Amino acid sequence: MNSIEVCFTPELIHLHEVKGKLVVVVDIFRATSTMVAALAHGVTEILPFADLESCRAMQVQGYLIAGERDGLTAPGFELGNSPTAFLEGNYAGKKLAMTTTNGTLALDKSKCAAEILIGAFPNLQATANYIQSRNLDVMIHCAGWKGKFNLEDSLYAGALVQALSGSHANQEDGAIAMSSLFAQVNENLPDYLAQASHAKRLQNYGIEADIAFCLIRNRYKQVVGLAGDGALRVIEG
Amino acid sequence: MNSIEVCFTPELIHLHEVKGKLVVVVDIFRATSTMVAALAHGVTEILPFADLESCRAMQVQGYLIAGERDGLTAPGFELGNSPTAFLEGNYAGKKLAMTTTNGTLALDKSKCAAEILIGAFPNLQATANYIQSRNLDVMIHCAGWKGKFNLEDSLYAGALVQALSGSHANQEDGAIAMSSLFAQVNENLPDYLAQASHAKRLQNYGIEADIAFCLIRNRYKQVVGLAGDGALRVIEG
Structure with missing residues (x-):
């Protein structure tokens, strides 16, 4: 058994050993859910950035730019951090540069892993299946909220632990x-998370459709990973 | 309602606001359980120290010295970190200087709170009752294990949230x-925690009696808090 x-x-x-591990980066509301949705609906690659300026600078190179801070679209950006913006395939064939409050930071801090995947409920089982084809110890890296524990990322972690x-x-x-907590909550996930601080924050922005999307399980067979050139791509499915 | x-x-x-809050410091295996046991069985005060040297220096002032590192009694110390050492009242009337791997650090980092209590299962309900007599927001500060999340401290936190x-x-x-997790585990706490990494570590030291003691609920009516002079004392009961 791997760990x-x-x-x-x-x-x-x-405090964790990242080197040599397969790291799954998770930011359920909404960065990693958006990444999975975008790539599953035809975006060809996503370049993640920790800061707004570097991300914005990619526009002149033909990238669509997506920037979010504190739940809102950052000034001057074409897109924020909404997975549902991609569901109609409007951006198929495009390349995306993206920065978010928490998710891209977690990605940045996972850099010395053997392999990095992007975790989200809509492709949970596909990701679990892919991991089982690799012989690596796994670390699930939750983005949290401004450094703190959050419920949605850690419940995804529980779901993935269970799937593996x-x-x-x-x-x-x-x-x-x-x-244990995921096993208890399971089918009541949306109701349970309605109590969560971040879901409450997002509800104030009127993005209930995004929240509902982020909690759908196993809609996609695409697995998303970080390629050697620093871009996120579909690596299977 | 307070928060x-x-x-x-x-x-x-x-990342947390400590100032103005009532902070409950928790290190179930075993620092805060030992503090509660010692004071409930007649130790008059406990001076907590973050480092071994300052703690050891208290011996010449007539303090009994207790020092633990990585689960073992530190070299040259009279006592380690075992709550059961106090249950016969052998140290009644004594003053204790104490340093542990995680617990005393958490205490040190809680210093600017409005009030600091010591949390343990054996005086859970007494502590909850006392808190309800104060009109303060509460932060439960888990000592964890070398900076990481641990199950026993966070399950105590869940129990206290429920009690309040x-x-x-x-x-x-x-x-x-x-x-939620505590509600699920509740009566199965000892079995559930037998999986926990720290309980496994301690089992290797043959201190099953300590572990069993640390999970007993509501044996004591004494509430333990940090006094203005920096000593831990029974503040009620």
Whole structure:
């Protein structure tokens, strides 16, 4: 059996061994859900940026630019951080440069992993299947909210720990806690998360459709990973 | 209603507002359980130290010295970190200087709180009752294990959130997650925690009696808090 562990926020990543592991970066509301949706609906690649300026600068190179801060589209950006913007395939064939409050930071702090995947509920099972084709210890890196633990990312972590129970031993405290909690919540996930602080924040922005989308399970067979050139692409499916 | 939140490790305390709050410091295996046991069985005060040397220096002032690192009694110390050492009242009337791997650090990092209590299962309900007599927002500061999340401290946090549900609104993600998990585990706490990484570490030291003691609920009516002079004392009961 391989091992699996959960890092609840990028603020704790220095306490985890990243090197040699397969790291799954998770920012359910909404960065990684948006990445999966965009690539599943025809966007050819996504370049992630930690800061707004570097991201904005990609526009002159023909990239569509997506920038979000604190849940809102950043000034001067074409797109924010909405997965539902991609569902009609309006951006198929385009390249996307993207920066978000938490998700792109978690990605940045996972850089020395053996392999990096992007986790989201809509392609949970496809991601689990792909991981089981690799022989690597797994670390699930939750983006959290401004450094703090959040419910939606850690519940995804619990769901992935559960999906990998046949291949990855559930022995680390964070993984144990979250797989138990996910087993308890399971089908009530949307209602349970309606209590979560971030969901409440997002509800204030009138993006209920985004929230609902982010909690759909297993709509896509596409697995998303970070390629050697620093771009996120569909690596399987 | 007052608010309640959970900080899973001292590594995240800078993201929480401590000032003005009642902070409950928790290190179930075993620092805070030992503090409660010692004071409930007649130790008159405990001076907590972050480092071994300052702690050891208190011996010449007549303090009994207790030092633990990585689960073992530190070299040259009279006592380690075992709550059961105090249960016969052998140290009644003594003053104790104490340093532990995680617990005393969490205490140190809680210093600017309005009030600091020591949390443990053996005096859970007494602590909850005392908190309800104060009109303060609560932060539960889990000591964790070397900066990481651990199951036993966070499950205590969940138990305390539940015990305070009549007075402190459960709206923060860490508090929501852990009160749900505690409700699920509840009577199976010892078996559930037998999976936890720290319990496994301690089992290797042959201290099953300590672990069993740390999970007993509501044996004591004594509430333990940090006094103005920096000593831990029974403040009620």
